Amino acid sequence: MTTNARTVLKVELRPLVGSRFQPTGFPDLGAAEFDSGDGRALLVESAQSMANRLEAATWDDARADQAEALAGLPYVKVVDGSGAFLSSSRLEAHRLASAYVMSGTIDGVKGEDWMRGRLGLQAGRPLDHRAVARACFALDPVSLVHGVFFARKAWPWQPKIARAVTSFIEAYDVRPAVSGGVKRDVVINEAKDGATAEGYGTVPHHRVEYTAGRITAYFAIDHSQVRSYGLSKAGTALLTALIDYEIGSLLDGGLRLRTACDLDIVAVLGERPDTADAAGRVAKLLGECGDELAPVTTVTWTGRAKG
Structure with missing residues (x-):
């Protein structure tokens, strides 16, 4: 479903092998079950996790660099004192607001001060x-797709940009599938005197997976928010192409969320993004809005400051 304000994509899924799957778990909660109009339901993958998975589509772990299809797109790279790669704005939970960026240095200037100047914040x-959005776009356009929050108490403002894309996976008509197993020790069979804590002993354990009548992944793109950034026509189109690239790459690569949660696509309700087409649009638009984009920014981080 697509309107001038929103595009919603629904992807029906099923376990690739068998009928059981393992949902995401939360501390002190476990799996997030809830009642819905379709019976007992389950949150298989949260919006936060799906944002990370979409963003990961722009990054190549083997190269410690962004995907080759996105070459030329700016981002912030974090290195140590010797220049060795540590992280980037694509890998950090807070993206451009990462602690490694804020406490690092850029051309000899503390990252926090440098970033405040780029964002144009004044008491x-x-x-x-819109100035904040343009600054984020120049440093890493992906930060405008998945949001960033500069929670800096010393700043006169704490700019926050929400996600332009929200995605999650839910399962309906769910039932627990309880099973068990054993960690077997062929040398020391008894688990006593602290042996278990040290990794010794034969220890039984239980396991809870689920079956479902239906599993659906949702993707909602907020076009109104993307337009609100006040970028050029080419810049706005570049963000849309990036969103299509991420969703297309994620669906093409398969949804192996965890060892026991490997999902296969049954049907797509809506227009499925073409990854190759999206990559081509990104390359073309990079040339059209090059003046709005900075080169890759390198931040040097040498360790935590005391306190």
Whole structure:
């Protein structure tokens, strides 16, 4: 479903092998079950996790660099004092607001001060949301797709950009599938005197997976928010192409969320993005809005400061 304000994509899924699957778990909660109009339901993958998975489509772990199809797109790279790669704005939970960026240095300037200057924040002046968006776009356009929050108490403002894409996976008509297993020790069979804590002994354990009548992944793209950034026509189109590239790459690569949660696509309700087409659009649009984009920014991080 696509409107001028939103595009919603629904992807029907099923376990690739068998009928059981393992949902995401939360501390002190376990699997997130809830009641729905379709009976007992389950959160298979959260919006936060899906944002990370979509963003990971732009990154090549083997190269410690962004995907070759996106070459030329800016991002922030974090290195140590010797220049060895540590992280990037594509890998950090807070993206451009990462602690490694804020406490590192850029051309000899502390990252926090450097970033505040790039965002144009001034005491006694209103927060210019479009200026903040343009600054984030210049440093890493992907940060405008998945959001960023600069929670800096020392700043006159704490700019926040919400996700432009929200995705999650739910299962309906779910039932627990309880099983068990044993960690077997062929040398020391008894688990006593602290042996278990040290990894010795034969220890039985239980396991809870689920079956479902239906599993659905949802993707909602907020076009109104993307337009609100006030970028050029080419810049806005570049963000849309990036979103299509991420969703297409994620679906093409398979949804192996965990060892016991490997999902296969049954049907796509809506227009499935073409990854190759999206990559071609990104390459073309990079040339058209090059003046709005900075080169890759390198931050040097040498360790935590005391306190």
